[in-house]
Amino acid sequence: xxxxxxxxxxxxxxxxxxxxxRLIVTGAIAPDERLPSVRTLASDLSINxxxxxxxxxxxxxxxxxxxxxxxxxFVSGTVxxxxxxxxxxxxxxxxxxxxxxxxxxxxxxxxxIVRADPAGHDGxxxxxxxxxxxAQ
Amino acid sequence: xxxxxxxxxxxxxxxxxxxxxRLIVTGAIAPDERLPSVRTLASDLSINxxxxxxxxxxxxxxxxxxxxxxxxxFVSGTVxxxxxxxxxxxxxxxxxxxxxxxxxxxxxxxxxIVRADPAGHDGxxxxxxxxxxxAQ
Amino acid sequence: xxxxxxxxxxxxxxxxxxxxxRLIVTGAIAPDERLPSVRTLASDLSINxxxxxxxxxxxxxxxxxxxxxxxxxFVSGTVxxxxxxxxxxxxxxxxxxxxxxxxxxxxxxxxxIVRADPAGHDGxxxxxxxxxxxAQ
Amino acid sequence: xxxxxxxxxxxxxxxxxxxxxRLIVTGAIAPDERLPSVRTLASDLSINxxxxxxxxxxxxxxxxxxxxxxxxxFVSGTVxxxxxxxxxxxxxxxxxxxxxxxxxxxxxxxxxIVRADPAGHDGxxxxxxxxxxxAQ
DNA sequence: GTGGTCTAGACCACC
DNA sequence: GTGGTCTAGACCACT
Numbered sequence: 001x002x003x004x005x006x007x008x009x010x011x012x013x014x015x016x017x018x019x020x021x022r023l024i025v026t027g028a029i030a031p032d033e034r035l036p037s038v039r040t041l042a043s044d045l046s047i048n049x050x051x052x053x054x055x056x057x058x059x060x061x062x063x064x065x066x067x068x069x070x071x072x073x074f075v076s077g078t079v080x081x082x083x084x085x086x087x088x089x090x091x092x093x094x095x096x097x098x099x100x101x102x103x104x105x106x107x108x109x110x111x112x113i114v115r116a117d118p119a120g121h122d123g124x125x126x127x128x129x130x131x132x133x134x135a136q
Numbered sequence: 137x138x139x140x141x142x143x144x145x146x147x148x149x150x151x152x153x154x155x156x157x158r159l160i161v162t163g164a165i166a167p168d169e170r171l172p173s174v175r176t177l178a179s180d181l182s183i184n185x186x187x188x189x190x191x192x193x194x195x196x197x198x199x200x201x202x203x204x205x206x207x208x209x210f211v212s213g214t215v216x217x218x219x220x221x222x223x224x225x226x227x228x229x230x231x232x233x234x235x236x237x238x239x240x241x242x243x244x245x246x247x248x249i250v251r252a253d254p255a256g257h258d259g260x261x262x263x264x265x266x267x268x269x270x271a272q
Numbered sequence: 273x274x275x276x277x278x279x280x281x282x283x284x285x286x287x288x289x290x291x292x293x294r295l296i297v298t299g300a301i302a303p304d305e306r307l308p309s310v311r312t313l314a315s316d317l318s319i320n321x322x323x324x325x326x327x328x329x330x331x332x333x334x335x336x337x338x339x340x341x342x343x344x345x346f347v348s349g350t351v352x353x354x355x356x357x358x359x360x361x362x363x364x365x366x367x368x369x370x371x372x373x374x375x376x377x378x379x380x381x382x383x384x385i386v387r388a389d390p391a392g393h394d395g396x397x398x399x400x401x402x403x404x405x406x407a408q
Numbered sequence: 409x410x411x412x413x414x415x416x417x418x419x420x421x422x423x424x425x426x427x428x429x430r431l432i433v434t435g436a437i438a439p440d441e442r443l444p445s446v447r448t449l450a451s452d453l454s455i456n457x458x459x460x461x462x463x464x465x466x467x468x469x470x471x472x473x474x475x476x477x478x479x480x481x482f483v484s485g486t487v488x489x490x491x492x493x494x495x496x497x498x499x500x501x502x503x504x505x506x507x508x509x510x511x512x513x514x515x516x517x518x519x520x521i522v523r524a525d526p527a528g529h530d531g532x533x534x535x536x537x538x539x540x541x542x543a544q
Numbered sequence: 545g546t547g548g549t550c551t552a553g554a555c556c557a558c559c
Numbered sequence: 560g561t562g563g564t565c566t567a568g569a570c571c572a573c574t
Contacts, residue, residue: 007338025238102161202415206558297510342573374433
């Protein structure tokens with residue numbers, strides 16, 4: 001489920017963090033559901049457990065998961081401190097949208113992505129819909 | 137115009153790079169217009185000229201600006217090699233949109249940002265909309 | 273292995289960049305093999321580590337190598353975004369060939385160089401054979 | 409005939425130098441033929457005569473032209489110091505060929521370029537002969 | 545140990 | 560004046 005790229009300039013732990021976050025925000029792992037254990041992830045990805053631990057700690061620091069000693073890590077239903085984080089992300093989003101527009105991507109294409117909604121927040125359909133992309 | 141955050145994990149030169157890029161993609165600095173000189177930016181931001189130079193150099197490498205020795209740095213009208221870059225950015229955009237949706241930001245708000253179009257591509261309204269934020 | 277000429281108009285870091293690129297394209301350093309460390313190169317060439325770093329950074333930007341933090345720099349098997357680059361290089365090649373012909377170098381000599389193929393791409397006559405690599 | 413790119417990182421005088429050299433090595437301007445005057449070039453290219461002068465000086469320094477005071481600049485039939493220069497260029501040629509091969513350009517394509525011979529060196533001999541140069 | 549960032553200060557090339 | 564290169568030395572982050 002999580003893909004690692006050893007050639008990526010980003011550290012491994014961050015790739016794992018992003019991979020897990022992706023599973024969370026897309027709803028692949030539901031709130032209060034348990035994440036795979038450190039040892040499981042470590043052996044699955046053939047990686048040092050310390051690195052996994054670091055990714056989980058970072059994720060907990062951002063409020064996406066909570067850990068119960070001896071039980072494991074679980075997905076948070078709501079993200080604490082979400083206000084601040086949301087503001088940061090919105091800024092990033094604004095810049096990214098502007099840059100893509102500048103590069104010639106039509107607003108409709110971006111809107112389609114926004115509405116695609118992999119986690120099923122508004123439509124409530126679990127059927128993931130992939131918009132067709134014409135070959136350029 | 138450019139805000140630096142020394143506590144940010146991203147290096148200073150990248151923050152400067154992004155800051156300048158933002159000015160470019162939003163049209164604040166028009167194509168073929170000159171950017172502030174390295175020394176000017178350095179003193180304005182209280183930063184070593186080498187660091188500024190590096191940001192400009194990276195921006196030139198990405199095709200957003202071009203430099204003429206002894207004259208200054210200027211905004212490129214078009215970014216070449218945008219194909220690959222666009223694909224990367226679209227991936228980032230997808231992730232970011234999913235995360236924001238997860239944090240409870242309605243799709244309509246994101247759509248509005250996408251369509252806001254700061255560079256005035258289709259019909260930019262000058263009425264800036266600020267999302268309501270409660271004090272934390 | 274890498275020769276520097278301080279009287280050359282080209283900057284040192286570019287000479288280093290070209291020197292390393294030469295080792296890569298001739299196959300002297302194989303894909304995924306590690307390059308000498310920044311500090312090693314710096315002391316070998318009696319040059320400031322920053323300058324070496326810059327050369328490697330530029331090489332990474334062009335896609336010839338990739339760096340892993342704390343591990344080292346490695347040769348990329350394939351260069352992405354080669355389309356644009358190839359076009360530029362072909363133009364250079366054309367000019368260079370014309371100039372050499374003008375200087376009296378017979379076409380056969382140039383052809384021989386082209387076919388010499390230091391990396392052993394088609395039919396290494398030295399007995400060295402490059403094994404076919406399946407797409408990764 | 410000479411195209412200038414103000415966005416090019418290379419200085420203008422060098423672009424002019426290369427442009428003139430191209431006319432010479434492709435035979436567009438024959439040996440002992442006069443080049444356009446500084447003033448003519450300056451007005452044609454809308455450039456400061458000093459810049460033109462510098463390009464011509466550089467070209468003379470490399471041995472491609474010779475100047476007669478009050479008469480103008482003329483194409484050299486033979487390039488003095490050609491030995492050294494030829495060696496440098498051959499090295500460049502070798503590297504460039506290796507890089508292009510590395511990027512996947514077939515040897516045949518490069519060979520075709522080499523044999524294209526814009527100046528007509530091997531087929532129609534215009535009577536011009538490049539005498540062999542003994543080591544200087 | 546590795547790569548990467550930043551500063552300070554100097555010097556060069558272009559215009 | 561402009562951008563660009565190089566050095567020296569320090570410090571950080573990753574493994």
